[in-house]
Amino acid sequence: MCGIAGRLAATPLSPEREGRALALMANRGPDGRGAFHAAAPGGNLTLLHTRLSIVDLDARSDQPFTKDGLTLVYNGEIYNYPELRAELRAAGRSFRTEGDTEVVLEAFRVWGPDALDRFEGMFALALFDAQSGRLTLARDRFGEKPLYWMRDGEGGFLFASEIKVLAALAGRKPSVDRDQLRRYLVNGYKALLSERRTFYTDVADFPAASLAILDRPEDPAPRRYWMLEARPDEGMTxxxxxxxxxxxxxxxxxxxxxxxxxxxxxxxxxxxxxxxxxxxxxxxxxxxxxxxxxxxxxxxxxxxxxxxxxxxxxxxxxxxxxxxxxxxxxxxxxxxxxxxxxxxxxxxxxxxxxxxxxxxxxxxxxxxxxxxxxFTGYYDHYLFWLASMKDAPGFEDRVAGWRETYGRFVRNPELQNPHAFIEAPDRREHIFLGRERFSTFLTEPFDEPHREVPYPGSPIRRRMxxxxxxxxxxxxxxxxxxxxxxxxxxxxxxxxxxxxxxxxxxxxxxxxxxxxxxxxxxxxxxxxxxxxxxxDNPRKQGINAPVTSFVDFTRPDVRERLLEEGPLFDIVNRDRFAELLDHEVTLNSDSKFLFSLVAAKLFLDRHAAWTP
Structure with a gap:
């Protein structure tokens, strides 16, 4: 696990910006740091890396890792690297390290982008080929490891594991996307990354299961290399x-x-x-x-x-x-x-x-x-499953079983009817629960209904x-x-x-x-x-807690901090926020909303004072 960053631009990256970027990546990689510079057909290339040593702790596996014309910066772990190394040795490749970094590099040398299909793990990577002058960016199937990119205002292309590092490379802070903040407050977290948005208008999230190849400082055009599909084997017992x-x-x-x-x-x-x-x-x-x-x-x-x-x-x-x-x-x-x-x-x-x-x-x-x-762990999954099984024998017994188990613990009023998605298959009000009321807290109304990608398959598979x-x-x-x-x-x-x-x-x-x-x-x-x-416990459990477990909102110093003037109140009605602080919060959805308001307040205040 590490931090990666890079820049491709007509002008060289200044030592000051490079040093600042590496310093900001220290948490991601406290065990080593390095930089690679090269003249590329598209301009000046800089690749940065900080290392958290997990596999092959020796400095021989430090990055940027260069070998026979290929240079790699890579964040993540390829868990099947011993098996891949054996395949690559059989194909004539030799190794000087014992970890997965060199395996990733040699896999690209032998198999090209098809190497991605062989990796089992999590990763975000950048690979530079000195012979072709091309820079390859790729991210793992589920998007476990982050990869962001932006332009630096000077025609350069930047990428990094964290947004603060992009800002350091660019020498400027990105602009807040206020629509994304409204989405966060009204619709909640499930709306935020549906289209790979960030909280900044000029920062893009590189998509999961995708790769892009660049030979000049331009916006990448990622293409997908893997997709999960529902292919039920009806003969399976x-x-x-x-x-x-x-x-x-x-x-x-x-x-x-x-x-x-x-x-x-x-x-x-x-x-x-x-x-x-x-x-x-x-x-x-x-x-x-x-x-x-x-x-x-x-x-x-x-x-x-x-x-x-x-x-x-x-x-x-x-x-x-x-x-x-x-x-x-x-x-x-x-x-x-x-x-x-x-x-x-x-x-x-x-x-x-x-x-x-x-x-x-x-x-x-x-x-x-x-x-x-x-594995179908959410309360609505059971109801989508019932909708899929509505024509199968024993349906009423399944409904009775739901009432005796999962149904006893459902608090969301939209999910208390076992026939909910039989009667209204496209109904999704339970996902953005409370959005109409939460919108009334804003200075301008925000109304964005839930949108679902129409994946092929049964209702439950489409939802999953x-x-x-x-x-x-x-x-x-x-x-x-x-x-x-x-x-x-x-x-x-x-x-x-x-x-x-x-x-x-x-x-x-x-x-x-x-x-x-x-x-x-x-x-x-x-x-x-x-x-x-x-x-055998039918109740869904996990790490959670109401925001009132952490802070007493009736304390004068807390109220003063949260209600002091600031950029939040360009988006949120200050008086409505104060009213919410005055009332006991009992509903889970209200607790989540209050936490989001507090977090948005602190975020906007911090952004206003941010100097990259």
Missing amino acids: AEQALEGARERVHRAIARRLRADVPIAVRLSGGIDSNVIAGVARTVHDHPITCFSIVEDDPRYDETAAIRATLARLDLPNVRIPIPRGNFLERLDDLIGYFDGPPLTISYYLHWLVSEAIHEAGFKVALGGTGADEL LNEIFHETVPVMLHDDDLASMRWSVENRAPYLDRDLAEFLFTVPDRHLIQKHLPKILLREAGRGLVDDSIL
Whole structure:
């Protein structure tokens, strides 16, 4: 895990800007830094890199990595690098390192862009070919590793792992996209990355599963090299689905245990992280240490489940109490690193866990990102599944099963009718819940209905693909990366594995929910490894907390800080904000909205004072 950046322009990059960019990348790579300069057909090329050493800790694997006319800067991990190295050696290539960086470079030399199809991992990379003068940019299938680009006002093309680094290379701060902020406040996080927007009008997010080749300073034209598609094998039995999922889950976790440093697991009371811990400890006998946030609110307290796992697996655990003081100061620091507001309050908690992981001396942490989207973990998934099964025998028994299990815990009023998506297949009001009311807080109305990409397949598969590529997974990966890299911790997501994802999308819909429990394939993949009380719990759990757990909004100093004049009140009605601070917040949607208002306030104040 590292930081990368680069510039292609007619004029050379000044030493001052280069030094500033490298300094800002230090958290992403505290173990080494380097720069590469070359004259390219399109002008002057600079490639920058800072290293967080995870595999082959020797300096021989430092970057920029140059060999026989190719130069690579690369952020991420290719988990199947030993197998690829064996293939490349059989093809006549030799190696001077033991890590994955040289494997990536040689894979491009032998297979060209087709090498991307062979990589299993997470990455953002830039590869310069001195012979052709071409610069190749690419990003992993799910977009685990970030890559942003912008123009510098002098005709140059810039790219980097973080927006603050782009600003340093350009020598100017980017402009805030106020429509994106309105979208954040009114529609929430699921609307933010559907079209790969950022909070800045002049910064673009390079798309996942894409590559672009440049030979001059121009806007890249990324082309997609992979897409997940629903291809159900209707002849697959339930037993085949369970066994196929179990095998691939175990293999995906094994791949992400490859490292030359100790590994941590972010353990909550939910299924996702518990399966990771159980498989790592029991199946692969890999030493891990668990880190868990502790919340007193009974709605979010997961202590009992965490204790059950620790007792069963005999694992060390670091418990992290939620600090009650200095919330605004901590959040302001987080926003400064994120270059924008965190997209949900969960990533304030992720930030706290990553800080504890770093302080304990760990560089790698595993988490459960993507499991809900791949295994049907959300409350609306059950209803979309019921809509897919409406004509199958036993439908009313399935509805009764929903009422006895998942249906008991649904708080969203739009999802309390088991026939919701049978009666109105295109209804999506539950996704932007409260948007009409939240819009009334703005100085100008904002009305942007939910839009869904019409992927082929059943209703539930269409919903899951939208979440994976447009709504939830991109958002989680964005904040996963920043919350961990602030503390120089590499975050790995075992469930975002190509083989696992492609298999799951061949499973017929009827096998996705069994015994009236969603996520059944993941539950059973952990059977015998995870306490049954966790695997059989119908209630969805995960790291979360209401914003009122962190700060007392009735305190005069808090109110003064949040209501002082600033650019937020060009967008938000100050009096309405004050009224919200005066009222007790009980609804989950209102808590999320209040957090977004607070984060937007701190972000805009910080941007106004930002000097690149």
